Amino acid sequence: MFYYKNNELYVEDMKVADIALEFKTPLYIYSKSHFETQYKKLDEKITRRHLICFALKANSNLAVINTFAKLGAGADVVSAGEIFRAKKAGLDTTKIVFSGVGKTPDEIKYALENNILMFNIESFEELEEIEKVACLLNKTAPVSFRVNPNVDPKTHPYISTGLKKNKFGISHTQIVDAYKKASQMKHISIKGIQFHIGSQLTDVSPFFEAQIKVAHIMRELLSLGIKLDIIDIGGGLGVVYENEKEPDLDQYANFINEAFKDFPDSMIVLEPGRFLVANGGIFVTKVLYRKQNEGKNFIIVDGAMNDLIRPSLYDAYHKIEPVVKKNAKKITADIVGPICESGDFFARSREIDSLERNDLVSIFSSGAYGFTMASNYNSRCKPAEVLVDKDKVKLVRARETFEDLIRGETI
Ligand SMILES: Cc1ncc(COP(=O)(O)O)c(C=O)c1O
Ligand SMILES: N[C@@H](CCCC[NH3+])C(=O)O
Numbered sequence: 548m549f550y551y552k553n554n555e556l557y558v559e560d561m562k563v564a565d566i567a568l569e570f571k572t573p574l575y576i577y578s579k580s581h582f583e584t585q586y587k588k589l590d591e592k593i594t595r596r597h598l599i600c601f602a603l604k605a606n607s608n609l610a611v612i613n614t615f616a617k618l619g620a621g622a623d624v625v626s627a628g629e630i631f632r633a634k635k636a637g638l639d640t641t642k643i644v645f646s647g648v649g650k651t652p653d654e655i656k657y658a659l660e661n662n663i664l665m666f667n668i669e670s671f672e673e674l675e676e677i678e679k680v681a682c683l684l685n686k687t688a689p690v691s692f693r694v695n696p697n698v699d700p701k702t703h704p705y706i707s708t709g710l711k712k713n714k715f716g717i718s719h720t721q722i723v724d725a726y727k728k729a730s731q732m733k734h735i736s737i738k739g740i741q742f743h744i745g746s747q748l749t750d751v752s753p754f755f756e757a758q759i760k761v762a763h764i765m766r767e768l769l770s771l772g773i774k775l776d777i778i779d780i781g782g783g784l785g786v787v788y789e790n791e792k793e794p795d796l797d798q799y800a801n802f803i804n805e806a807f808k809d810f811p812d813s814m815i816v817l818e819p820g821r822f823l824v825a826n827g828g829i830f831v832t833k834v835l836y837r838k839q840n841e842g843k844n845f846i847i848v849d850g851a852m853n854d855l856i857r858p859s860l861y862d863a864y865h866k867i868e869p870v871v872k873k874n875a876k877k878i879t880a881d882i883v884g885p886i887c888e889s890g891d892f893f894a895r896s897r898e899i900d901s902l903e904r905n906d907l908v909s910i911f912s913s914g915a916y917g918f919t920m921a922s923n924y925n926s927r928c929k930p931a932e933v934l935v936d937k938d939k940v941k942l943v944r945a946r947e948t949f950e951d952l953i954r955g956e957t958i
């Protein structure tokens with residue numbers, strides 16, 4: 548929960564300025580109660596038997612994963628590294644679904660050893676590899692297939708995943724063959740079906756379109772004697788960054804009930820990432836310098852695209868406000884970082900309160916795909932992460948040091 552009181556930004560019961568003073572900037576600050584609220588909101592709406600598998604790629608800090616694990620969540624992972632994180636965070640590995648088009652044999656082995664809930668298989672060759680690794684381990688691999696339903700999610704092209712031009716999933720025209728093939732394999736146990744059409748959907752109707760197609764496939768499979776215990780409907784629920792309309796959760800839940808009414812016994816798996824965490828995080832950065840080039844204002848802050856890449860990568864909008872509002876006059880400026888790239892910006896031609904050196908600014912909606920997409924570009928140490936729970940402030944990842952930058956390197 549982030550809010551202004553007497554022109555000062557708070558996170559839960561704490562002043563953001565005080566936290567920034569203690570932990571320095573640039574800094575990620577998370578609100579535990581926001582995470583819990585979002586989880587419960589979704590959990591309560593879905594009336595069928597279900598499991599919420601938090602998509603760790605959105606925010607894989609151990610304390611964040613642990614927050615959801617304590618509420619009963621599972622995890623959607625895309626690498627063995629994320630399985631490792633989930634384990635370290637105390638999440639039950641039997642609640643993990645493993646997505647991704649390029650799982651390596653080592654990752655498949657690691658997942659099997661950790662008894663995950665299921666692999667979401669994305670190609671025929673991956674199916675063969677999983678059968679092979681499971682055979683070597685003398686295990687049975689629980690699987691579902693990710694179907695590419697060819698549905699337009701009407702979102703940013705970089706985060707659309709369910710169109711036939713995208714690399715994801717197995718085409719709906721081949722999916723039945725995939726199940727037939729899997730049903731012949733000795734070390735494969737067919738559990739479910741999965742789809743994920745894209746991210747940041749605020750209109751939920753494309754989900755329904757995909758669900759209808761998937762239910763159709765399920766009926767076809769049933770006629771072949773293949774019954775599925777799990778329907779994994781992916782993630783993709785959007786959030787408000789600027790002035791979007793929040794997704795209608797009642798409608799979302801109704802669509803699920805309607806589309807899959809012929810399969811009342813199957814468990815619904817959801818894979819939300821952004822919805823659970825985006826607005827539970829801010830990125831706080833400090834004004835280093837200001838300058839004007841031929842009438843154009845630049846505000847140079849100590850955070851950069853290596854810390855939060857969404858504006859540079861997707862031209863994504865993030866609300867930016869001073870941590871302490873001083874009723875200053877408004878100016879129009881580019882808010883940029885210190886990295887040697889013209890693409891290193893958080894906002895361009897943005898109207899913002901006139902700022903002074905050392906003023907703190909908050910970049911909102913940074914809890915999803917913020918820290919997880921950070922890099923060390925320009926040999927910048929990754930920022931610290933702090934989790935706030937009412938009046939308790941906990942450093943949940945220390946700021947990197949120079950030694951962290953060269954760990955593992957030799958001359
Ligand atoms: C397979 C899969 N599941 C879940 C997610 C989480 O998406 P979101 O953060 O939009 O909920 C993604 C990312 O888009 C994904 O690729
Ligand atoms: N990284 C993207 C979301 C990608 C979703 C991954 N399947 C973002 O920041 O919006």
